[in-house]
Amino acid sequence: MSQTSSSSSASFSSATQGVAESVSGAQSDALIGLATLGKTALALAVVIGIILLCSAFLKRVGPGRKGSGQHLKMVASTAVGQRERVVIVDVKGTWLVLGVGGGQITHLHEMPAPEEEIANASAPSTAAQGSDGFATRFASALRHNTKERFSSQDRKPGGDA
Known part of the structure; x- marks a missing residue:
């Protein structure tokens, strides 16, 4: 055991x-x-x-970044529908107004670029340092809209003023 x-x-x-x-x-x-x-x-x-x-x-x-920005620049754009836009393009000193939408681009108008835009394009650093900055323009637009709003309420016959 x-x-x-x-x-x-x-x-x-x-x-x-x-x-x-x-x-x-x-x-x-x-x-x-x-x-x-x-x-x-x-x-x-x-x-x-x-x-x-x-x-x-x-x-x-x-x-392709260097070559594409030399001659073609988008100046402004605004929507006119859900998929349609009106675009202003600067091509060598000429502004083209184009309608963009529905898979196609339509030439609407052509005009020479304003002289001040050409000057701003050649010297962007001085334009950015100018006294007419965004804050100044926004403040003046706000004052203008406020004055316009209150003066139009004063002129209405049934106004609260």
């Missing part, structure tokens, strides 16, 4: 060792799996970062 008990205790200890080895093996496999997953995520983040940097670089320097 002692031989049976010693063989059963030996088999129990070997079974315990097997379980311990399998648990430590599972833990090491999990750590290896997490390390591999981390390396893969880092590599993916690097690739996405490179793609974003390249796209930002191409937006700034992009192919």
